[in-house]
Each structure stands twice: as C-alpha cells, then as structure tokens.
Amino acid sequence: MKKIIDISQPLDHRTVVWPGDTPFSYDLTWTTQDSGSVNVGQIQMSTHTGTHIDAPFHFNDEGQRVIQLDLDVYVGDALVIHLPKTNSIGPKELDGIDLQGITRLLIRTDAWTDRRVFPSEIPFLEPQLAGYLADRGIRLVGVDLPSVDPLDSKELSAHHQLSAYGIAILEGIVLEHVQPGAYELIALPLALAEADGSPVRAVLRTIRDEKGG
Numbered sequence: 356m357k358k359i360i361d362i363s364q365p366l367d368h369r370t371v372v373w374p375g376d377t378p379f380s381y382d383l384t385w386t387t388q389d390s391g392s393v394n395v396g397q398i399q400m401s402t403h404t405g406t407h408i409d410a411p412f413h414f415n416d417e418g419q420r421v422i423q424l425d426l427d428v429y430v431g432d433a434l435v436i437h438l439p440k441t442n443s444i445g446p447k448e449l450d451g452i453d454l455q456g457i458t459r460l461l462i463r464t465d466a467w468t469d470r471r472v473f474p475s476e477i478p479f480l481e482p483q484l485a486g487y488l489a490d491r492g493i494r495l496v497g498v499d500l501p502s503v504d505p506l507d508s509k510e511l512s513a514h515h516q517l518s519a520y521g522i523a524i525l526e527g528i529v530l531e532h533v534q535p536g537a538y539e540l541i542a543l544p545l546a547l548a549e550a551d552g553s554p555v556r557a558v559l560r561t562i563r564d565e566k567g568g
C-alpha cells in the first residue's frame with residue numbers, strides 16, 4: 356500500500372497567522388440543540404493561513420485568481436530536499452542536487468518547527484533561484500515556512516520571480532517528519548473564484564508500494 360503522509364498544519368484557534376492578519380476561528384452557527392438536528396459550522400480565516408498556496412493575485416492586481424490556476428501543478432511527482440541551517444536558498448545551495456525530471460520541489464529547512472509562534476526570521480528563496488528552477492523544469496516550489504521571501508520584504512522578489520517563470524508557490528508545509536526523497540504530492544486549492552490564495556490539504560504519497568502491496 357502506498358502510504359499517505361500528511362504535511363498540513365492543523366487549523367484551529369491556536370494556528371499562528373501572519374502578524375496582524377485574521378486569526379483562524381471555527382464556530383457553530385447552529386448546534387444540534389438549537390436546530391434539533393445538526394451542527395453547522397462557520398470558519399473565518401486569512402487565505403494565507405497554515406498550509407496554503409499563493410495565487411499571483413496575492414502580489415499582482417492583474418494576476419490569476421485561485422480558480423484560474425492550473426490544477427496539474429498541485430498533483431504529481433515531487434522531490435523533498437533537506438537544507439537545514441541556511442540563511443537563504445539560491446542556485447549555490449542546490450548545487451549537487453539532481454533536479455533532472457523533477458517538476459515539484461519541496462524544501463525542508465526545519466527553520467520553523469515551533470509552529471506555536473510566528474518565526475522572527477526565516478531562510479528565503481533568492482530571486483535568481485526562479486530562473487534556475489524553471490530551466491530545470493520545476494513548476495512548483497514548496498517551503499516549510501510562512502513565506503518564500505524575507506518576512507519584512509515589501510518587494511516580494513521571490514514571489515514575483517517565481518510567478519514570472521510560471522512556478523507555483525506552496526507555503527507552510529510540515530516536513531520535519533519527512534525523509535528527503537521522491538514522493539507524489541497532492542495539494543489542491545479550493546475552487547475559490549475570487550481569492551488570492553487558498554488553504555490546501557497537502558499530502559505526500561510514497562512512490563513505492565510498501566509491504567502488503
């Protein structure tokens with residue numbers, strides 16, 4: 356059986372959000388007692404909460420909204436690489452990693468493992484990484500961090516460069532329990548027609564069948 360590894364952050368009122376952004380809440384609009392039959396919930400959240408994807412509209416007024424995104428990118432073979440203790444990630448950090456035939460690259464930095472607090476500093480993707488990845492056929496990059504740019508960045512160079520090269524952005528994945536290697540990724544956004552981003556349930560499936568077929 357192919358094993359499913361959950362790489363999503365759980366969403367509840369404790370989930371840490373970008374400073375100043377909408378906290379996550381789940382409340383019951385009706386309880387079985389009120390309604391006589393059902394519990395019906397409502398959620399309020401920022402589109403950039405927990406494990407999520409960015410649509411280009413997040414950083415570009417003319418950019419694609421979530422529903423316009425090509426879903427192919429969010430399902431398929433992915434390579435998990437481990438780059439701990441690095442301040443930034445550029446072509447140099449990927450030197451020696453064979454990206455031949457890789458379409459989706461997930462980077463485990465282990466720089467945000469205490470997810471009860473928003474990090475004060477994170478490793479970021481160097482803008483020149485976008486062209487390097489695109490040249491090698493990468494169409495999605497995922498990070499175990501709340502952003503691909505430095506937290507205080509207003510230019511969002513990595514976001515813009517990745518988007519310019521047609522590379523999709525997946526943020527806030529949980530990889531500390533994942534060994535580097537090849538997997539199948541599934542991280543589909545909701546069919547949000549207007550949104551700039553979407554929470555995803557991100558999972559990895561092991562490629563090779565484990566014992567028991």
Ligand SMILES: Nc1ccccc1C(=O)C[C@H](N)C(=O)O
Nearest residue numbers: 373376401403409501502503526
């Ligand atoms: N929620 C925010 C509120 C204000 C300013 C930025 C954010 C972000 O989410 C940026 C981050 N690079 C992101 O794409 O998730």
Ligand SMILES: [Zn+2]
Nearest residue numbers: 403409526552
């Ligand atoms: Zn985001």
Ligand SMILES: [Zn+2]
Nearest residue numbers: 409502503526
């Ligand atoms: Zn982002």
